[in-house]
Amino acid sequence: MSHSPTPHTTDQQLVAQVLGGNTASFGQLVRRTEGLVTQLVFKMIRHPADRPDVAQEVYLKVFKNLAGFKFQAKFSTWVGQVAYNTCLHYLEKKQLVLVDLSEPPPDDPSEEGRRAPPTLVAGPDYDPETALFDQDLASILSAAIEQLPPLYRTLIALYHQQELSYEEIAQITSLPDGTVKNYLFRARKLLKQRLLATHQRDDL
Amino acid sequence: MTLHLSDADLQLAADAAPLPAAAVAHLHDCRRCQARLAAYQQLFAATAHLPQPAFEFDLAAAVLAQLPRSKPAFPWVLGLVAVLVLGVVGAFVVLFGGMLGPVFQGLQTGLGAGLAVVAGFVVAGQALELLARHRRQIRLLTFS
Numbered sequence: 001m002s003h004s005p006t007p008h009t010t011d012q013q014l015v016a017q018v019l020g021g022n023t024a025s026f027g028q029l030v031r032r033t034e035g036l037v038t039q040l041v042f043k044m045i046r047h048p049a050d051r052p053d054v055a056q057e058v059y060l061k062v063f064k065n066l067a068g069f070k071f072q073a074k075f076s077t078w079v080g081q082v083a084y085n086t087c088l089h090y091l092e093k094k095q096l097v098l099v100d101l102s103e104p105p106p107d108d109p110s111e112e113g114r115r116a117p118p119t120l121v122a123g124p125d126y127d128p129e130t131a132l133f134d135q136d137l138a139s140i141l142s143a144a145i146e147q148l149p150p151l152y153r154t155l156i157a158l159y160h161q162q163e164l165s166y167e168e169i170a171q172i173t174s175l176p177d178g179t180v181k182n183y184l185f186r187a188r189k190l191l192k193q194r195l196l197a198t199h200q201r202d203d204l
Numbered sequence: 205m206t207l208h209l210s211d212a213d214l215q216l217a218a219d220a221a222p223l224p225a226a227a228v229a230h231l232h233d234c235r236r237c238q239a240r241l242a243a244y245q246q247l248f249a250a251t252a253h254l255p256q257p258a259f260e261f262d263l264a265a266a267v268l269a270q271l272p273r274s275k276p277a278f279p280w281v282l283g284l285v286a287v288l289v290l291g292v293v294g295a296f297v298v299l300f301g302g303m304l305g306p307v308f309q310g311l312q313t314g315l316g317a318g319l320a321v322v323a324g325f326v327v328a329g330q331a332l333e334l335l336a337r338h339r340r341q342i343r344l345l346t347f348s
Contacts, residue, residue, distance in 0.1 A: 023268065023271045023272075023273075024268070026267070026268065026271060027264040027265070027267070027268050030263060030264040030267050030268075031264050034263050034264065035256060037263075038256070038257050038258060038259060038263070039256065039257060042257035051259070052259060052261065052263075052266075055259065055263055056263070056266055056267055056270065059263075059267040060267065060270060060271075063267075063271060137250055138250070138253075138254055138255065141247075141250050141251060141254060142254060145251070145254075156251060160248060160251040160252045161251065161252060161254060161256065163252075185211070185212055185215055188215055188244070188247070188248075189211050189215070191247065192243060192244065192247055195247070196243075
């Protein structure tokens, strides 16, 4: 009987194939989840040179513990959990801080928008489709996100880019739902205030 | 004095989450809150459209290259050992078979059968333990 993975093969079938000795099916599982893992690794690990090793370590751990995974959660959520914990372990080893709670409060909102250009967004006629091609906006926003603490960067990426629910993010990070919402709120507020502190927008 | 919406309310609204009726009514009439909401909406939309990070190498291929190769269920080394053991036992029986008969004549048949079964279990258990240990070591070496 052929066990070649197809796009329609479920995660559960692929896992069964891998456990049956078909390691090639593991490649399919990697491809299905590498977007999430890459996102987590890029957001949590600041040193680019360390990212490839961490990402590979994630999947080797997944492979090693595959027999213990009983589909209590989505496969991708479990892989995300392994990735998050692996990155956390890396940060602990390097004694890096996930979120600096002693960080000074953002600038006074009354000072928002009074500094020099360039303008952050085009104004009331802003069109997200157009923004897709706006490299300036993308690079300004990316740079601002990079300046956030790792946990804030990660939550923004998981919620807005990976489009995960609060519950899925809570499972990945082992944080309570309420804490995820709270940190995400703070992260977005901080991001907006920092952007406004350095880039003008007339209607704010 | 007009109470404007909090950042928490604005983020909820930008996320298309339901707001209290009073907040919705205020938002409908307040240009300042509308503008602040627009800023969050633009921020969320722009964030969602940021390019996804990607490695410059094939992650799946790199991972697959590090996985242990699937081994045959019965490794050829074990097969060779089994053939050798059978050969030695066979040679022993051929050479000394004639002397074994009188040795076993004194034993009762039931006791002999029992001993043989126990010995079989012990040997099988040892063999399985040996195989499991070998696999554990290979796995440790592969992932070390």
